[in-house]
Amino acid sequence: MSDLKLKGTWNELKGKVKQAYGDLTDDDLVREEGKDDEMLGKLQQKTGKSRDEVVDWLNSL
Secondary structure, three states: OOOOOOOOOHHHHHHHHHHHOOOOOOOOOOOOOOOHHHHHHHHHHHHOOOHHHHHHHHHHO
16 A cells, blocks of 8 residues: 655645545544544545545545
8 A cells, every 4th residue: 555645735635535525524634643544544434435445545636
């Protein structure tokens, strides 16, 4: 699995994620250094997708 490269584009990605899944809040998408796994877990819970699907989706945005 490729490493997530969210720095620098996080706000743009966050907006796209919220557009696709309107029930996500800013709190759901809060990301601190080293918390990629936690963020991915929240996205998995909200979207019902597997971790790999979430990572692939984020990388495609």
